[in-house]
Amino acid sequence: MHFEGTADIGAPRERVWEFVTDAQRVSRCGPDVQRVDVIDATHFKVVARAGVGAIRTTFALDVVFTELRAPEHAAVRARGHAPGSALEMTNTLDLADAAPGRTTLRWASEVTVSGMIASVGARLMQGAADKVTQQVFACIKEQLDSPAART
Amino acid sequence: MTTATPSTYIGARTPRKEDPRLIRGSGVFTDDVTLPGMVYVSLVRSPHAHARIRRIDAAAARKEPGVVTVVTGKDAEATGVLPVFITVPGMNGSKHMPLASDRARYAGDAIAAVVADTHKAAKRAADMVTIDYEPLPVVVDATKALEPGAPILHEELGTNLVFTYPVKGGDIDKAFRDAEATVKLHIVNQRLIPNAMEPRSVVAKFEAGELTVWSSTQIPHFVQLILSVNLGLSQNKVRVIAPEVGGGFGSKLQVYAEELLIAHLAKTLGRPVKWTEDRREAYLATIHGRDLVEDVEVAAKRDGTILGVRIRTVANVGAYLQAFAPGIPTILHAFIIPGAYRIPAFDCEVRGAYTNTTPVDAYRGAGRPEATFAIERAMDRLADEIGMDPAELRRKNFVPPDAFPFTTISGITYDSGDYGPALDRALAMADYKGFEKRRAEAKARGKHRGIGLSSYVEICGLAPSKANSALGVGWGGYESARIRVHPTGAVQVFTGTSPHGQGHETSWAQIAADAIGVSPDDIEVRHGDTFESPGMGVGTFGSRSLAVGGIAVHNAAQKIREKVIQIGAHLLEASPADVVVEGGKVFVKGVPEKAKAFGEISMAAYLASNLPDGMEPGLEATTYYDPPNFTFPFGTHVAEVEVDPETGTIEIIRYSACDDCGRQINPMIVEGQLHGGITQGIGQALYETAVYDANGQLLSGSMMEYHVPTAADVPPFALDHTVTLTKTNPLGVKGIGEAGTIASTPAVVNAVIDALSPLGIKHIDMPLTAEKVWQAIRKAGEARR
Numbered sequence: 001m002h003f004e005g006t007a008d009i010g011a012p013r014e015r016v017w018e019f020v021t022d023a024q025r026v027s028r029c030g031p032d033v034q035r036v037d038v039i040d041a042t043h044f045k046v047v048a049r050a051g052v053g054a055i056r057t058t059f060a061l062d063v064v065f066t067e068l069r070a071p072e073h074a075a076v077r078a079r080g081h082a083p084g085s086a087l088e089m090t091n092t093l094d095l096a097d098a099a100p101g102r103t104t105l106r107w108a109s110e111v112t113v114s115g116m117i118a119s120v121g122a123r124l125m126q127g128a129a130d131k132v133t134q135q136v137f138a139c140i141k142e143q144l145d146s147p148a149a150r151t
Numbered sequence: 152m153t154t155a156t157p158s159t160y161i162g163a164r165t166p167r168k169e170d171p172r173l174i175r176g177s178g179v180f181t182d183d184v185t186l187p188g189m190v191y192v193s194l195v196r197s198p199h200a201h202a203r204i205r206r207i208d209a210a211a212a213r214k215e216p217g218v219v220t221v222v223t224g225k226d227a228e229a230t231g232v233l234p235v236f237i238t239v240p241g242m243n244g245s246k247h248m249p250l251a252s253d254r255a256r257y258a259g260d261a262i263a264a265v266v267a268d269t270h271k272a273a274k275r276a277a278d279m280v281t282i283d284y285e286p287l288p289v290v291v292d293a294t295k296a297l298e299p300g301a302p303i304l305h306e307e308l309g310t311n312l313v314f315t316y317p318v319k320g321g322d323i324d325k326a327f328r329d330a331e332a333t334v335k336l337h338i339v340n341q342r343l344i345p346n347a348m349e350p351r352s353v354v355a356k357f358e359a360g361e362l363t364v365w366s367s368t369q370i371p372h373f374v375q376l377i378l379s380v381n382l383g384l385s386q387n388k389v390r391v392i393a394p395e396v397g398g399g400f401g402s403k404l405q406v407y408a409e410e411l412l413i414a415h416l417a418k419t420l421g422r423p424v425k426w427t428e429d430r431r432e433a434y435l436a437t438i439h440g441r442d443l444v445e446d447v448e449v450a451a452k453r454d455g456t457i458l459g460v461r462i463r464t465v466a467n468v469g470a471y472l473q474a475f476a477p478g479i480p481t482i483l484h485a486f487i488i489p490g491a492y493r494i495p496a497f498d499c500e501v502r503g504a505y506t507n508t509t510p511v512d513a514y515r516g517a518g519r520p521e522a523t524f525a526i527e528r529a530m531d532r533l534a535d536e537i538g539m540d541p542a543e544l545r546r547k548n549f550v551p552p553d554a555f556p557f558t559t560i561s562g563i564t565y566d567s568g569d570y571g572p573a574l575d576r577a578l579a580m581a582d583y584k585g586f587e588k589r590r591a592e593a594k595a596r597g598k599h600r601g602i603g604l605s606s607y608v609e610i611c612g613l614a615p616s617k618a619n620s621a622l623g624v625g626w627g628g629y630e631s632a633r634i635r636v637h638p639t640g641a642v643q644v645f646t647g648t649s650p651h652g653q654g655h656e657t658s659w660a661q662i663a664a665d666a667i668g669v670s671p672d673d674i675e676v677r678h679g680d681t682f683e684s685p686g687m688g689v690g691t692f693g694s695r696s697l698a699v700g701g702i703a704v705h706n707a708a709q710k711i712r713e714k715v716i717q718i719g720a721h722l723l724e725a726s727p728a729d730v731v732v733e734g735g736k737v738f739v740k741g742v743p744e745k746a747k748a749f750g751e752i753s754m755a756a757y758l759a760s761n762l763p764d765g766m767e768p769g770l771e772a773t774t775y776y777d778p779p780n781f782t783f784p785f786g787t788h789v790a791e792v793e794v795d796p797e798t799g800t801i802e803i804i805r806y807s808a809c810d811d812c813g814r815q816i817n818p819m820i821v822e823g824q825l826h827g828g829i830t831q832g833i834g835q836a837l838y839e840t841a842v843y844d845a846n847g848q849l850l851s852g853s854m855m856e857y858h859v860p861t862a863a864d865v866p867p868f869a870l871d872h873t874v875t876l877t878k879t880n881p882l883g884v885k886g887i888g889e890a891g892t893i894a895s896t897p898a899v900v901n902a903v904i905d906a907l908s909p910l911g912i913k914h915i916d917m918p919l920t921a922e923k924v925w926q927a928i929r930k931a932g933e934a935r936r
Contacts, residue, residue, distance in 0.1 A: 081281070113848070114258060119853070
């Protein structure tokens with residue numbers, strides 16, 4: 001499944017970069033994130049609940065920044081498993097200056113789901129995954145737009 | 152010597168003996184078997200369709216409360232490999248272990264077994280087994296799997312090609328050279344999921360050196376044989392019991408990974424073990440059916456005479472070869488493609504391919520529905536091409552009644568047949584002549600109405616052992632029966648076939664009752680326990696039970712009858728030729744008042760003090776029956792449908808069928824088989840399809856995404872029959888278990904295409920869902936603008 005979109009964020013590029021490459025902060029935008037363990041600058045582990053409709057499960061994800069070109073481009077690969085299911089996701093993020101103090105975040109996401117969630121929730125998967133992805137980037141925007149995030 | 156027996160019970164609509172207990176819920180299925188100290192298994196299955204297994208971490212699972220052990224492929228090598236019973240020439244077999252240890256080859260491949268004190272604990276702990284997979288490239292389409300560069304499933308084979316199976320006869324080049332008309336069709340005979348009402352279940356216990364396994368299986372004797380060989384147990388120490396079995400349709404015609412594994416665990420743990428699949432697991436890990444892609448070409452004269460048929464088939468066998476898989480698209484498909492027709496030239500080649508999907512094997516009809524669909528769709532296309540009525544085209548090419556026994560161009564010999572009368576009756580029932588008026592009337596209402604037929608011939612009664620052997624089937628095709636008459640006259644019939652809904656307890660009692668002159672109510676039929684039945688039974692599949700197993704019962708009953716006559720004549724001081732066996736009594740013809748009751752005869756057999764000279768005491772008979780040929784039932788089904796062009800929905804307005812399965816033992820059971828079979832065939836035509844995505848994920852993974860038709864989806868069926876006895880067996884019976892499924896799919900699709908043909912639509916791939924039909928109508932409309 002492929003998803004993409006852009007977000008116009010009310011913060012300068014460096015600050016957006018700093019946020020999206022900070023495992024702890026960016027992970028909090030994931031759905032139902034229960035735990036984030038930072039291994040090193042480019043590796044971290046995330047435990048999150050995800051699913052489709054009533055079929056929800058807990059995924060343990062290994063996340064790696066595979067490309068980091070500050071402050072304009074990043075690629076993140078997440079691989080994880082849950083009981084009877086597996087998930088693989090590659091995200092790319094591209095930042096560009098918009099109006100002064102504003103940044104355009106262009107993102108693309110390639111998601112592969114295997115196992116029970118793919119098989120039982122197939123019909124609802126596209127919509128559900130799209131929704132989750134939208135939420136993640138809306139959260140990023142909100143975090144950076146909000147005054148609280150500026151402190 | 153066989154004495155002619157009167158038919159009192161054969162042919163009667165005797166109510167099924169098994170129904171009261173099944174309807175009341177008192178039947179005992181495998182999952183109902185619960186033993187003291189029992190442990191439960193949950194299997195960890197691969198979510199990936201193709202992946203290297205790098206590491207299995209079961210430490211956390213082992214620490215869970217209630218967990219007894221966690222077993223992986225390396226711990227369970229003692230189970231040995233899963234058996235494949237058929238070998239076709241040049242076959243590339245796959246090594247299939249109950250638990251995959253190096254590589255998962257389909258989503259659902261079992262990797263580890265978690266054993267715990269409760270089912271819940273086993274399931275919970277299974278979730279905690281962590282497996283490190285390295286995903287590999289996936290191939291799900293059989294044609295693509297045979298292309299260069301496709302991911303290879305079994306590296307040791309170096310190819311995904313399982314076999315190339317040619318069946319040829321006549322001069323096919325000449326047929327196409329001489330052709331005045333040709334038609335071509337590309338057919339996708341989609342993958343189906345069997346959906347037995349009772350999912351699979353296995354219970355095993357090992358006590359005092361003896362293994363007892365309860366399993367929801369169609370072939371308890373094969374399961375016993377393989378368990379004994381694979382687990383290194385003497386066969387007399389392995390007992391397999393198939394209790395009530397809630398449907399199978401071929402999906403329980405296996406020796407499954409779980410049967411080997413659960414038995415192995417019971418043996419090594421010393422505690423009874425149970426495993427029962429849930430529906431989702433059944434979708435992934437119980438075999439699928441069909442999945443063929445066929446390219447059919449027919450050469451004919453303009454008058455409709457068929458000159459030749461060429462067909463190229465690619466069969467998807469899934470990730471591993473299952474027990475009978477090599478024989479389904481080959482033996483049971485290729486040979487029967489000529490169907491009811493005299494075809495002078497035939498050129499067929501079937502290739503099998505491994506893919507990263509659930510293994511495919513026998514599903515009701517198994518090869519014959521695919522063959523019939525191909526030839527019957529081709530007949531309609533040819534009729535359309537040359538402007539001939541489809542019924543007349545069929546009639547013109549039918550094997551004539553005086554040609555039997557008839558050897559087809561594919562090389563098999565049809566025992567008997569008379570196809571014209573079945574066609575005539577089906578057409579009359581369907582008011583075929585009056586159809587165009589109904590089509591016009593529907594058109595006035597804005598509906599497209601169509602009529603379609605299929606005239607099928609199927610291979611049943613599998614099969615003569617010598618033919619089996621010549622075809623590569625690794626076991627005989629006989630069946631066994633034992634009849635035990637107790638001293639008091641109580642009668643038990645033990646059968647080697649083990650039913651899973653077919654009603655053997657009733658039909659076998661009817662057969663035995665006629666021979667030994669007692670009521671079917673007084674005969675108990677027992678099945679499915681390898682410690683009770685004769686030494687070897689083959690099983691219930693391929694519409695073979697009656698034509699092979701039923702005959703074994705008949706023959707055993709004849710032996711009993713002979714002995715009853717001999718003893719009766721001796722006691723009555725009469726000649727055996729003058730003695731009549733009837734109504735539970737033996738008497739001299741014309742003197743029924745001076746009769747010996749059946750119980751007196753049986754008692755005499757065991758008292759043994761007053762028997763004819765040289766006669767053995769006792770009243771018991773065991774027989775093995777090996778038929779001289781297969782049987783070939785036939786018939787014609789006619790479907791009439793209406794298509795709503797606004798929504799694409801299809802309504803089957805009328806369904807008429809005339810089948811010929813030879814003599815009917817119990818017409819009510821015959822009709823029941825047809826009702827279920829026709830409904831299943833309609834399921835393939837209109838609703839059912841197993842869908843994989845490009846990653847090998849089964850998207851139709853539950854009944855939410857896979858519609859199994861119910862009574863609400865089908866019309867009432869008008870059924871009739873002709874009776875053409877077979878000379879293959881003494882009862883003249885042929886078999887009816889699969890006919891409905893074979894005939895209804897092409898009849899319904901032909902009807903829908905007939906309805907849409909005025910729009911220029913020639914073909915839609917199954918299932919004909921409303922969306923597909925609607926799209927086809929839209930496309931046709933655009934093309935004409």
